[in-house]
């Protein structure tokens with residue numbers, strides 16, 4: 001009976017290790033697809049894993065995780081070792097009969113298994129509190145880039161204060177851009193339900209709560225594309241609410257920022273598509289700077305500068321864009337954009353218009 005217990009533990013730990021080390025490769029595939037209309041060099045993809053930290057808070061969390069796992073592994077080896085030893089050493093031999101010697105009470109043993117766990121819990125508690133204090137700051141780190149992040153069902157909105165932009169602010173969807181080596185201070189807000197911002201290589205999970213402001217900070221140490229995932233169940237497209245953080249050199253970041261602050265090109269050739277965009281409900285939900293100012297859905301001013309569509313669910317190119325507009329419920333069932341049932345011609349025109357929004 002006891003050995004059955006031992007085997008269950010071994011199986012449990014093996015499974016736990018497999019799960020821990022096989023962190024899901026969220027959207028890795030999509031990330032590697034270059035966008036159709038913007039020629040950009042595919043950045044190094046940093047897969048989401050707490051065991052690949054590239055930012056100070058993520059490093060602290062990793063060290064803490066190893067400490068906890070080390071202590072647990074020690075306990076596991078000692079307990080299971082004693083168990084196996086007892087099973088083998090004190091097994092019933094064929095010649096023996098009757099009950100083995102019964103022992104009741106032992107002060108040294110009682111003391112040992114009270115004091116040792118207390119010490120372990122105390123140590124882990126102290127170390128954890130220290131890590132939490134460092135990871136959850138009350139004030140922005142010095143020289144931080146401050147960005148507002150708003151969680152929506154099922155996409156992310158980022159707002160940068162930017163004097164270059166006429167509105168004094170630039171708004172982008174789903175793809176956060178940050179400069180390497182500079183602290184980033186994200187102010188997290190929610191437009192609807194509770195989400196959680198989690199890019200494991202950069203920082204720990206932080207809930208995004210309606211009517212409450214939370215913060216998360218990180219410093220991307222290397223250039224690359226950091227992937228993550230909404231980590232709080234938020235409805236039927238929770239799994240389609242992926243996170244992408246592009247860390248680039250400060251120069252590239254400044255270029256990106258000033259491009260995002262620029263007005264969209266006004267292409268006379270796509271006037272038909274533009275007027276369909278304005279006449280149909282598109283413009284009541286979406287902003288295109290200088291064209292419409294819907295605030296419910298992703299800002300499309302520089303749509304084609306993004307690599308993905310629908311919060312990382314699909315790579316972005318003319319084809320995916322067209323099929324998205326045709327029926328978003330195909331690509332992202334349950335999402336908050338309806339199919340407006342455009343005719344083939346209207347579809348082509350609107351797609352052509354959006355494709356100019358580089």
Ligand code: HEC
Nearest residue numbers: 154155173281282285297298309310311325335336337340
């Ligand atoms: C009822 C509001 C609503 C209307 C009307 C609407 N959309 Fe959307 N749209 C959304 C929402 C919400 C999303 C985000 C969906 C998601 O990722 O979960 C979205 C996403 C998009 C995206 C992808 C943006 C990105 O970066 O991922 C495009 C492109 C788009 N809409 C174009 C259009 C066009 C063109 C029309 C008109 C034919 C239109 N939308 C009408 C709400 C709307």
Ligand SMILES: [Cu+2]
Nearest residue numbers: 195230234241
């Ligand atoms: Cu979410």
